[in-house]
Amino acid sequence: MSFKKDEKLRLTLEVADLAIGYKSAVIAKNINFNVSEGELMAIVGINGIGKSTLLRTLGNVQPKLSGSIKIEQRELENYPALKLAAKISLVLTEPIASKNMSVLELIALGRQPYTNWLGSLSKEDRTKIKEAISMLQLEELQHRKCFELSDGQLQRVMIARALAQDTTIILLDEPTTHLDLYHKVKILKLLKSIAHRTKKTIVFTSHEIEMAIQLCDKMVLLDRKNNPFGQPCHLIEQGAFEALFPGDAVSFDASTGSFRIQK
Numbered sequence: 001m002s003f004k005k006d007e008k009l010r011l012t013l014e015v016a017d018l019a020i021g022y023k024s025a026v027i028a029k030n031i032n033f034n035v036s037e038g039e040l041m042a043i044v045g046i047n048g049i050g051k052s053t054l055l056r057t058l059g060n061v062q063p064k065l066s067g068s069i070k071i072e073q074r075e076l077e078n079y080p081a082l083k084l085a086a087k088i089s090l091v092l093t094e095p096i097a098s099k100n101m102s103v104l105e106l107i108a109l110g111r112q113p114y115t116n117w118l119g120s121l122s123k124e125d126r127t128k129i130k131e132a133i134s135m136l137q138l139e140e141l142q143h144r145k146c147f148e149l150s151d152g153q154l155q156r157v158m159i160a161r162a163l164a165q166d167t168t169i170i171l172l173d174e175p176t177t178h179l180d181l182y183h184k185v186k187i188l189k190l191l192k193s194i195a196h197r198t199k200k201t202i203v204f205t206s207h208e209i210e211m212a213i214q215l216c217d218k219m220v221l222l223d224r225k226n227n228p229f230g231q232p233c234h235l236i237e238q239g240a241f242e243a244l245f246p247g248d249a250v251s252f253d254a255s256t257g258s259f260r261i262q263k
């Protein structure tokens with residue numbers, strides 16, 4: 001962390017006794033965690049356990065079943081829509097509908113919560129867009145159409161749009177899917193440095209558990225029971241990763257912080 005050791009970090013997202021899912025089924029319950037400004041947190045767990053459902057619930061695109069989600073001490077459901085758009089940005093995995101837009105146009109859309117009804121950009125809007133382009137190193141690509149980009153480049157554009165939105169919290173659903181190992185590491189390291197440098201809270205879902213262990217400040221492990229939460233090193237000490245997957249195919253090696261294939 002780039003913060004001074006004794007600097008008190010403000011809690012931005014607090015989740016207590018949360019249950020998520022659909023009218024037809026509870027997908028996960030007993031979810032408890034909190035994240036502060038400047039922290040990077042991963043949500044991990046086996047396929048179908050509810051990672052994306054949790055992210056969508058945090059992003060207010062799907063209602064919680066019960067429990068509490070607080071954004072800067074205020075319940076999520078008590079925020080007016082426009083105020084919430086200035087607090088949370090959400091990047092989902094669905095392909096974007098408007099790939100015909102240029103990179104610059106798509107990133108500028110991130111400023112919508114702040115622009116007037118004509119959507120015209122102020123000086124501040126332009127500064128935020130420029131900063132986002134620079135942080136994601138998209139200068140060379142900014143006038144290209146989105147359909148001309150690779151998955152990895154598009155992933156960076158979507159993160160830039162969320163950054164341009166300049167929210168306290170950025171939620172990303174699987175930001176490293178479709179990427180090779182090198183680009184997965186690059187994106188996660190970039191997210192970490194953005195969180196630390198800009199004091200934003202960044203929460204993402206991932207299957208890259210080993211990378212998350214190495215790079216995240218905190219993790220939530222969805223496991224259908226008590227969903228352990230904490231710093232990766234503490235979760236390793238508690239043996240939380242051993243129970244994440246059924247033991248017939250992989251086992252966790254606490255000494256290396258990695259999974260081993262059962263032969």
Ligand SMILES: Nc1ncnc2c1ncn2[C@@H]1O[C@H](COP(=O)(O)OP(=O)(O)OP(=O)(O)O)[C@@H](O)[C@H]1O
Pocket residue numbers: 022024025027045046047048049050051052053054
């Ligand atoms: N609209 C829906 N109605 C009912 N159940 C749903 C709906 N959408 C998803 N589900 C179920 O919710 C569960 C959790 O899905 P979710 O996509 O959140 O899991 P995930 O952990 O993100 O999975 P993956 O790792 O495969 O992406 C799954 O069992 C899924 O079938």
